[in-house]
Amino acid sequence: MQGGAGTVNKIVNADIYSHPAANLDFEGRQEFMVGNGLFRKDWVSSPSSTQASDGLGPLFNARSCQGCHVKDGRGTVPGFDPLEQNDAVALLVRLSLPASAEEARQRIDQGEVASLPDPVYGHQLQPFAVAGLPAEGQIKIDYEEIPVRLSGGETSTLMNPSYRIENLGYGPLHPQTRLSPRLAPPMLGLGLLEAIHQDDILANAARDHGDGVSGRANWIRDPQTGQQVLGRFNWKAGQPTVAHQSANAFSGDMGLSTPMFPRHSGDCTPSQKLCHDMPHGAQAHLGEHEVPARLMDFVTTYSENLALPQRREVSDARVLAGKKLFYESNCIACHVPKYVTRRDAERPEHRFQLIWPYTDLLLHDMGSGLASDHAEGDASGREWRTPPLWGIGLTKTVNPNATWLHDGRARSLLEAILWHGGEAQAARDRVVAMTPAERADLIRFLESL
Numbered sequence: 396m397q398g399g400a401g402t403v404n405k406i407v408n409a410d411i412y413s414h415p416a417a418n419l420d421f422e423g424r425q426e427f428m429v430g431n432g433l434f435r436k437d438w439v440s441s442p443s444s445t446q447a448s449d450g451l452g453p454l455f456n457a458r459s460c461q462g463c464h465v466k467d468g469r470g471t472v473p474g475f476d477p478l479e480q481n482d483a484v485a486l487l488v489r490l491s492l493p494a495s496a497e498e499a500r501q502r503i504d505q506g507e508v509a510s511l512p513d514p515v516y517g518h519q520l521q522p523f524a525v526a527g528l529p530a531e532g533q534i535k536i537d538y539e540e541i542p543v544r545l546s547g548g549e550t551s552t553l554m555n556p557s558y559r560i561e562n563l564g565y566g567p568l569h570p571q572t573r574l575s576p577r578l579a580p581p582m583l584g585l586g587l588l589e590a591i592h593q594d595d596i597l598a599n600a601a602r603d604h605g606d607g608v609s610g611r612a613n614w615i616r617d618p619q620t621g622q623q624v625l626g627r628f629n630w631k632a633g634q635p636t637v638a639h640q641s642a643n644a645f646s647g648d649m650g651l652s653t654p655m656f657p658r659h660s661g662d663c664t665p666s667q668k669l670c671h672d673m674p675h676g677a678q679a680h681l682g683e684h685e686v687p688a689r690l691m692d693f694v695t696t697y698s699e700n701l702a703l704p705q706r707r708e709v710s711d712a713r714v715l716a717g718k719k720l721f722y723e724s725n726c727i728a729c730h731v732p733k734y735v736t737r738r739d740a741e742r743p744e745h746r747f748q749l750i751w752p753y754t755d756l757l758l759h760d761m762g763s764g765l766a767s768d769h770a771e772g773d774a775s776g777r778e779w780r781t782p783p784l785w786g787i788g789l790t791k792t793v794n795p796n797a798t799w800l801h802d803g804r805a806r807s808l809l810e811a812i813l814w815h816g817g818e819a820q821a822a823r824d825r826v827v828a829m830t831p832a833e834r835a836d837l838i839r840f841l842e843s844l
């Protein structure tokens with residue numbers, strides 16, 4: 396029951412990530428269903444005859460949430476075969492400038508902005524635009540193969556990506572603009588992660604975990620209240636709540652305005668003049684935003700209540716051996732196994748649940764292999780938030796083309812582990828030193844989650 400009383404025991408098929416939490420009440424289920432529809436629906440550009448679904452863009456990354464979060468799981472990066480590169484919809488590229496100037500540094504330190512945008516292209520690259528407007532460009536990936544020798548005579552091949560942007564629609568990027576590609580993560584148990592008490596997360600930052608592991612919090616400014624809040628979501632813990640990231644996605648990824656991010660033109664910058672002149676989808680009788688507060692709430696309820704699947708083969712001897720290796724290798728220094736959620740969580744379903752997410756929700760220096768030079772808030776280019784591992788064993792059941800890590804470079808769970816460096820170097824080295832049978836057990840444990 397890794398997701399507490401909300402865990403579901405359903406047939407394992409491609410829909411296994413898409414069930415509402417088992418303990419969601421009747422009203423919650425109704426909201427979840429409406430939210431599900433909104434998560435799946437394709438938005439269209441304005442003006443359009445389908446009035447409640449328009450307002451897409453002017454610039455956008457995808458037409459629907461599910462276009463990236465495939466079946467509520469993670470997205471797909473373009474094929475590793477260079478001949479097979481398709482549009483990398485779910486691989487979103489964040490853009491930033493180094494904060495060299497004193498004034499810029501101050502704005503970031505005070506949490507006013509998480510990073511400085513490219514002056515023309517903004518905070519992220521949008522590969523699509525409505526008719527009549529140029530799109531911003533497409534990301535292209537080249538992979539270099541890196542063989543890694545493991546004890547017992549095995550070899551694993553890591554795919555090291557390098558990124559460039561083609562077909563730039565608005566002239567060159569600023570010469571110092573940095574790219575940070577991010578893959579859409581799975582949507583499981585997010586409301587439960589919100590219900591972990593902040594003190595429990597900060598206690599992990601203060602504790603000595605051995606191996607030189609020291610997690611750090613990403614403090615960010617709530618755009619609505621102006622207060623400093625703890626970041627929990629996204630690959631760099633750059634967003635405090637599911638509602639924030641959902642509104643951020645409507646704005647940045649689809650160009651739709653919400654009460655939290657009221658600009659109809661999303662990530663259009665002042666120098667993209669034509670972009671601001673395109674029609675938008677807000678309608679007087681529905682309020683001033685393309686996605687009114689009520690609809691936003693449905694999407695948030697949906698995103699907060701996707702159920703964890705029950706674990707499989709929990710008492711299998713090999714799985715248990717793998718679990719022991721997971722603990723002994725000190726993976727748990729960052730992938731902290733369990734929590735009891737707060738008793739005063741907003742929704743009753745999330746209160747006082749024993750959950751097993753295997754994350755500390757903190758930032759760690761993961762070494763140069765995974766680093767980029769894009770910083771975000773307090774997170775440096777080398778730091779990533781420990782992703783939860785719950786549900787990870789069903790990744791390919793849900794999306795057979797899914798891959799792992801922040802930019803989807805790992806084709807298997809073993810490759811994901813072998814990319815660990817920095818604070819996780821010691822844990823990774825223990826996996827390299829295992830016998831092939833032990834490594835297989837460790838993977839079997841992960842597959843049972």
Ligand code: HEC
Pocket residue numbers: 434456457458459460461462463464484485486487577578579580581582585627628629630631633637640641644645648649694698
């Ligand atoms: C273009 C692809 C794309 C679309 C469309 C998209 N997302 Fe995402 N989503 C991502 C990526 C990439 C991340 C991680 C971002 C980061 O690390 O900065 C993410 C992260 C999230 C997270 C945080 C998950 C976690 O575990 O930290 C939530 C919640 C979320 N998205 C909700 C939504 C909702 C709701 C929509 C539709 C309104 C949506 N997303 C549309 C790509 C997408």
Ligand code: HEC
Pocket residue numbers: 608630721724725726727728729730759761765779780781782783784798799800801802808811812815818819822823826841
């Ligand atoms: C120092 C902290 C730390 C330790 C120790 C650590 N991890 Fe991780 N792990 C991370 C972070 C951070 C990421 C995300 C890195 C990225 O995406 O670039 C990650 C990613 C992963 C992923 C991929 C998750 C996904 O959603 O794509 C797996 C699987 C994983 N770790 C397993 C392990 C195992 C097994 C061990 C022990 C051998 C381990 N980790 C030790 C921090 C750690």
